[in-house]
Amino acid sequence: MSFLIKRTHRLNELSSKNISDKVRVMGWVAKVRNLGNMIFVDLRDRYSTLQVVFEEELLEKASKLRNEFVIGVEGVVRERPQGMINTKMLTGSIEVKADSLAVLNKCEVLPFQITDTDISEHLRLKYRYLDLRREKMRRNIIERARFTKIVREELEREDFLDIETPYLQKSTPEGARDFVVPSRIHNGKFFALPQSPQQYKQILMIAGFDRYYQLAKCFRDEDLRADRQPEFTQIDCEMSFIDQDELLDEFESIMKKIISRFKNKTVEELFPEPLTRMTYKDSVDYYGTDKPDIRFENKLVDISDIVRGKGFKVFDDILESGGIVNALCFKDSGSYFTRKVLDNLMTTSKDYGLAGLSWAKKKEDLSWSSPIAKYFDSDTLSSIEEKTGFNKEGDTLIIGAGPYKKTKWGLGGLRNFLAKELNLYDKNELKLLWVVEFPMFEQSEEDGSISAAHHPFTSPFREDMDYLFTDPLRVRSRAYDMVLNGVELASGSIRIHDPETQSKVFEAIGLTRKEIESKFGFLIEAFKYGAPPHGGIAFGLDRLLMLLLGEESIKEVIPFPKTNKAQDLMSGAPGTVSDKDLSDLGIKITRMEEESLDDSE
RNA sequence: GGGGGCGUAGUUAAGCUGGUUAUAACGCUGCCCUGUCACGGCAGAGGCCGUGGGUUCGAGCCCCAUCGCUCCCGCCA
Numbered sequence: 222m223s224f225l226i227k228r229t230h231r232l233n234e235l236s237s238k239n240i241s242d243k244v245r246v247m248g249w250v251a252k253v254r255n256l257g258n259m260i261f262v263d264l265r266d267r268y269s270t271l272q273v274v275f276e277e278e279l280l281e282k283a284s285k286l287r288n289e290f291v292i293g294v295e296g297v298v299r300e301r302p303q304g305m306i307n308t309k310m311l312t313g314s315i316e317v318k319a320d321s322l323a324v325l326n327k328c329e330v331l332p333f334q335i336t337d338t339d340i341s342e343h344l345r346l347k348y349r350y351l352d353l354r355r356e357k358m359r360r361n362i363i364e365r366a367r368f369t370k371i372v373r374e375e376l377e378r379e380d381f382l383d384i385e386t387p388y389l390q391k392s393t394p395e396g397a398r399d400f401v402v403p404s405r406i407h408n409g410k411f412f413a414l415p416q417s418p419q420q421y422k423q424i425l426m427i428a429g430f431d432r433y434y435q436l437a438k439c440f441r442d443e444d445l446r447a448d449r450q451p452e453f454t455q456i457d458c459e460m461s462f463i464d465q466d467e468l469l470d471e472f473e474s475i476m477k478k479i480i481s482r483f484k485n486k487t488v489e490e491l492f493p494e495p496l497t498r499m500t501y502k503d504s505v506d507y508y509g510t511d512k513p514d515i516r517f518e519n520k521l522v523d524i525s526d527i528v529r530g531k532g533f534k535v536f537d538d539i540l541e542s543g544g545i546v547n548a549l550c551f552k553d554s555g556s557y558f559t560r561k562v563l564d565n566l567m568t569t570s571k572d573y574g575l576a577g578l579s580w581a582k583k584k585e586d587l588s589w590s591s592p593i594a595k596y597f598d599s600d601t602l603s604s605i606e607e608k609t610g611f612n613k614e615g616d617t618l619i620i621g622a623g624p625y626k627k628t629k630w631g632l633g634g635l636r637n638f639l640a641k642e643l644n645l646y647d648k649n650e651l652k653l654l655w656v657v658e659f660p661m662f663e664q665s666e667e668d669g670s671i672s673a674a675h676h677p678f679t680s681p682f683r684e685d686m687d688y689l690f691t692d693p694l695r696v697r698s699r700a701y702d703m704v705l706n707g708v709e710l711a712s713g714s715i716r717i718h719d720p721e722t723q724s725k726v727f728e729a730i731g732l733t734r735k736e737i738e739s740k741f742g743f744l745i746e747a748f749k750y751g752a753p754p755h756g757g758i759a760f761g762l763d764r765l766l767m768l769l770l771g772e773e774s775i776k777e778v779i780p781f782p783k784t785n786k787a788q789d790l791m792s793g794a795p796g797t798v799s800d801k802d803l804s805d806l807g808i809k810i811t812r813m814e815e816e817s818l819d820d821s822e
Numbered sequence: 823g824g825g826g827g828c829g830u831a832g833u834u835a836a837g838c839u840g841g842u843u844a845u846a847a848c849g850c851u852g853c854c855c856u857g858u859c860a861c862g863g864c865a866g867a868g869g870c871c872g873u874g875g876g877u878u879c880g881a882g883c884c885c886c887a888u889c890g891c892u893c894c895c896g897c898c899a
Contacts, residue, residue: 236847241823252859252860253860254857254858255855255858256855256857256858256861256862257855257856258855258856259855259857259858260858261858261859261861263859272858272859274857274858276856286875287850288849301857302857304857305857305858305859306860307859309859310859313859330832330849330850331832331833331849331851332832332833333832333833333834334832334833334834334848334849336860337833337834337848337849338834339833339835340833340834341828341829341834341854341891341892342891342892343890343891343892344833345893393899396898396899397897397898398897398898416898416899417899418848419899439841441898442898443897443898444823444897444898446893446894446898447892447893447894487874513823526856572825572826572894572895625851639843648846662898672899673899674899675899676899677899679899680898729876730899784891784892785891785892785893786890786891790891821854
């Protein structure tokens with residue numbers, strides 16, 4: 222190619238300022254429009270798209286071009302003729318008249334068109350490199366980079382220090398299943414990939430790096446969801462010499478700045494108010510979840526005391542055995558809640574773990590249309606109206622009754638479901654809040670065992686310490702979540718920093734002294750050498766981006782995600798390893814599914 | 823581990839109550855076309871209807887099994 226042209230131009234650099242310039246451009250053929258004696262090619266690179274025009278002696282060569290060929294073109298930038306300006310294109314007022322054309326690489330018949338929007342996820346993941354050429358994915362990947370840059374800048378502005386922690390760690394007994402890595406040098410022993418850099422970041426606090434952050438890859442060997450991948454990225458943070466309120470203030474401010482900058486808005490525009498700090502108890506009471514979506518009101522209203530002993534046996538039996546009766550009021554929703562919808566809702570409610578559901582609708586004359594109204598006198602009905610706001614024509618009341626937890630969480634699920642159906646919120650609104658005062662422990666429904674609700678390094682409320690062994694479920698923890706539009710965005714806690722408390726908590730979750738020593742001995746040992754008070758938080762980067770970009774799945778913001786069966790369709794991972802590697806590792810496979818023997822796919 | 827949805831040309835879909843040669847759009851191949859930008863026109867190729875079994879005179883359609891993808895529950899400190 223010509224030595225007069227020093228370099229290849231990025232397509233977004235070219236504009237009407239370059240008219241008459243001789244330029245070289247390279248990229249992919251996005252579209253060919255062959256008019257016979259004139260061929261237009263839309264050329265695409267990472268930055269933009271540009272129309273290239275082929276005429277005369279280049280016609281024959283250009284007529285062979287197909288979608289996704291990689292080409293290099295030298296030519297002259299010129300203005301498009303009058304009326305031929307494409308306002309949808311960044312470079313729509315200009316074009317390049319080609320003087321020469323080099324086909325740098327051809328492209329086979331594509332498994333899908335780059336411009337297609339409705340491709341099966343299977344194909345997209347198998348040909349991820351093609352998928353990533355699509356406009357939306359290209360934008361998402363670029364936006365991800367822009368976002369992490371803002372994250373780093375805002376954290377570093379507050380003196381957070383980027384420090385790496387190891388990927389090969391010790392396996393821990395608590396929490397999710399570990400991805401395990403066998404050790405060759407120590408046959409029979411294993412590393413685990415980190416579920417989070419939790420213990421190392423606490424050690425960093427003890428080492429004196431009072432503000433740490435890391436964009437840390439984390440690994441959990443659990444089943445996948447639309448918002449869950451086996452490896453994902455967290456904005457992992459830890460800081461010393463703070464109490465919970467200071468920490469929440471600090472991260473509230475940082476996160477508001479990060480999101481606002483990313484959205485090109487001011488903090489005042491996006492988050493005019495300080496964030497609500499809702500207790501876990503209130504969150505469950507009013508929203509039936511620990512991650513409430515507060516873009517819409519519709520709180521759960523407890524009407525247990527109103528209906529108690531009024532002669533409706535179903536409710537009375539439930540209340541007598543310690544259950545509750547709760548209602549959800551949807552204003553002006555009569556046209557949605559047809560008889561058919563209400564019947565279907567009975568089935569839907571079972572998906573959310575509710576045993577049953579009742580309902581009431583306000584008729585034109587403000588009387589009740591409801592299968593249960595006949596059991597109650599008018600005083601009771603008006604008490605319910607007063608407490609729930611069920612008072613205008615077209616209002617609908619959804620009533621659930623049963624054990625406390627099941628009923629709250631069930632109605633909470635229904636609340637989200639119905640809000641979506643009824644379009645009760647603005648999709649573009651961002652509603653952040655804190656949920657605080659989580660319980661320290663939770664009890665397994667299977668075997669009744671006690672485990673840490675957050676993780677066992679979380680500091681319990683000092684005033685609840687007395688219940689640690691007598692009534693552990695009553696102990697509250699200094700753990701907190703940041704919630705965005707009903708999605709858990711971040712999770713953190715003030716940590717334990719003295720060896721005695723840490724040992725007690727390990728004991729409370731049933732670890733023996735020996736287990737504590739072998740798994741966490743180094744941490745307890747470290748606490749003995751001047752551990753500062755500290756706490757931290759970790760934000761799910763993928764989830765946050767998913768919400769900010771309006772995507773439904775984190776696969777849309779991760780360059781190379783796994784399928785729901787935790788496979789990489791492009792590379793075929795996971796695969797088998799050679800017998801030699803296995804024997805080096807001292808590993809013998811005793812049970813192997815037949816399909817995994819055949820690694821050819 | 824459990825439940826729901828989907829599987830038909832390269833792709834996205836249609837295919838009625840089981841009935842002739844399984845449709846369409848985009849893509850692909852060839853020809854025509856000098857201002858297109860969803861270019862247009864003409865002609866054409868392309869299918870083990872995921873796979874295996876069954877019911878039936880007859881199956882893309884019904885039944886059973888199986889595989890794959892996907893969503894949800896369990897699980898995810």
